[in-house]
Amino acid sequence: MIKVLFFASLRERLDEESLEMEAEGLADLGVVLMRLRERGGIWSEVFAADQTVMMALNQEMTGADAAVKDGDEVAFFPPVTGG
Amino acid sequence: MNEIRIQSEPFDPNIEVDILRAGNPAIGGVVSFIGLMRDINEGETVSTMTLEHYPGMTEKTLQAIVDEANQRWDLLGSRVVHRVGEMKPADPIVLVAVASTHRGEAFQACEFIIDFLKTRAPFWKKESTSEGSRWVDARHSDDDAEARWKL
Numbered sequence: 762m763i764k765v766l767f768f769a770s771l772r773e774r775l776d777e778e779s780l781e782m783e784a785e786g787l788a789d790l791g792v793v794l795m796r797l798r799e800r801g802g803i804w805s806e807v808f809a810a811d812q813t814v815m816m817a818l819n820q821e822m823t824g825a826d827a828a829v830k831d832g833d834e835v836a837f838f839p840p841v842t843g844g
Numbered sequence: 845m846n847e848i849r850i851q852s853e854p855f856d857p858n859i860e861v862d863i864l865r866a867g868n869p870a871i872g873g874v875v876s877f878i879g880l881m882r883d884i885n886e887g888e889t890v891s892t893m894t895l896e897h898y899p900g901m902t903e904k905t906l907q908a909i910v911d912e913a914n915q916r917w918d919l920l921g922s923r924v925v926h927r928v929g930e931m932k933p934a935d936p937i938v939l940v941a942v943a944s945t946h947r948g949e950a951f952q953a954c955e956f957i958i959d960f961l962k963t964r965a966p967f968w969k970k971e972s973t974s975e976g977s978r979w980v981d982a983r984h985s986d987d988d989a990e991a992r993w994k995l
Contacts, residue, residue, distance in 0.1 A: 769896050817901055820905075838898070839979065
C-alpha cells in the first residue's frame, strides 16, 4: 500500500485528507495521478492535465516520473505560498 | 546555531535575533528578513489569514535549504521561524536571520533562504476577506527570484 495525502485547496476541493492505494501497478507518480483522475467527478477536474499540481514522494518535492514502491508516502498539493 | 521552528504561537523577531547573536563575539553582522501579514491583498481587505503546512516535509525542506546555504557561504548561525494556523494583520509570519563574520555573506544567505522557502517549503495561505475566504495564488516573481540562484 502507499499513502496519498492532499493539502490546501486540493484537500478542500476533494473533501479528502488522505487515502491508501494498492502499490501494485503504480510505476511512478504520474500513474498515481492518472488513477486519481480516473475516479471521475471532482477528481478528474482537480487532476486534469491543465491543472498545476505539485507532488512529493516521501516528503521530498519531485516530478511525475519518480518511481513509487510499497510503503511510500505520496502527496499532491497546489503551488506553495509560504513566507 | 541553526534553528528551524514551525509554530502556531506568535514570536518576537527581536528576541530571535538576540538569541542568534548571543555569546559569539566572532559574529560581525546579522541580516534578518521578517515577513509580515498585510491587511490588503489584490485590492481587498484581509481580516485574518490561516496558514496550512505539511508537517514533516516542511521541516525537512527548510533543513535542506539551510544546509545548502551553509555549503555556499561561511555562516556563524541562522534561525528560521515560521508561523502556521491563524494570524492577524501586522503579525510576523516568518523570520529568516543569518549571522556571519561580514555582511556580504549574511545578506546573500538570508535572501537565498527566503527565496527557496517561498518556492519549496510546503506552506499554503488562506485569506479571510469580507467576500469570504480564498487560497492565495503563487507568484511567478517568486519563481524568478529562486531561478537567479541556479541550483
